[in-house]
Amino acid sequence: MVWIYRAFFEPGTGSNKREKEHEQGLLLLRRALREQYGMDYGDGRKPVLIEGAHGKPYLREYPQIQFNISHCMGLAVLGVGECSVGIDVEYVRPYREPLLKRVLSAAELRQMEAAGEAGREELFFRFWTLKESYVKAVGCGITVPLQDISFQIGDDGGITCEKTGWKFRQWILAGGYVLSACVSGEGEIRLAEQEERP
Template structure:
């Protein structure tokens, strides 16, 4: 017998009905974000961090398969988790579908994925005490350090993670990862939702000559324990993430 869910997260059915409109063909919104609660994480207790990460990663892949079936109903059944592979830089992509861009993330009891028509990056983080938070903050862009310093003490943890998911989503969208210096781009400023490089006057500049600008959408999640952001060259993001159930099949 399954135990009653008491996590406080919205149920998949409730969020699915309110956020999804059935349609044929490619999605009308360029970037969609999906979330799932990882119900089997409790089973990983005592089995080590590597086992827990694998459970999280597996849940994220299952979530992606469900999301793709919702996004492309005419291709339902065609997608396989084995098609989720990584390029030479470690950025995941869907083999055989060059026009579908994906991103995966997981932290704590949540897994997230994003689907778009252009490169996309998503990051979700459980807000927790991080011993190296101050050291990481010193590596950020000067404007971001100032933004953090201006937050009240009780807001510091949330502010740090809100900022970090913005940074991480950009690094994932570009495929650069941590090869790109954290102080070489800024995600706060006069154009708050624009993710790109800023000069000392907070003027937006592109990452490299000829490269497109990137844009960020941040979401507030129920419970206040997680930070979530998605980044893409697109500007049309889903209004709210869609919750789905991606429980393991027995």
């Protein structure tokens, strides 16, 4: 089982923006470790994190517990479980056209062309977050060309990918966010029941 946690927060500005986003992700991690594994970090202690070869963080004392954090414009998300997990969230916004050919596969470009003008921004970020969740789950960062990872999104929201051994889920969240998760194997992916708001 992989649990997905979310927390909306007031975004920081200037130099403290990244620090505030990172802190929100760590608060989610502490909450998930408490709720799912009975680990209490309530006295201000923080889990000790180490980084893998491409920057993917791990828990030093509990390497069997896998997690991944993403944040964007006032929303932090966390995926945690006992299998490889990657998660990404993005706020739907305009994108630069040249980015399409650098990021999307030929099949994805065809799907973008078939989408109406009104739906293209969301579709682009649906593809982007799926790709990001995959490379984060694998732990390779963006060291592989993203156009080499190809997804198809069905009219029913079903997701297919040529990468075998991975499961994908995606949510379109209120407020204009796209959230994607990738896990190894066939494990279940579930949203945590309560969503934290400031």
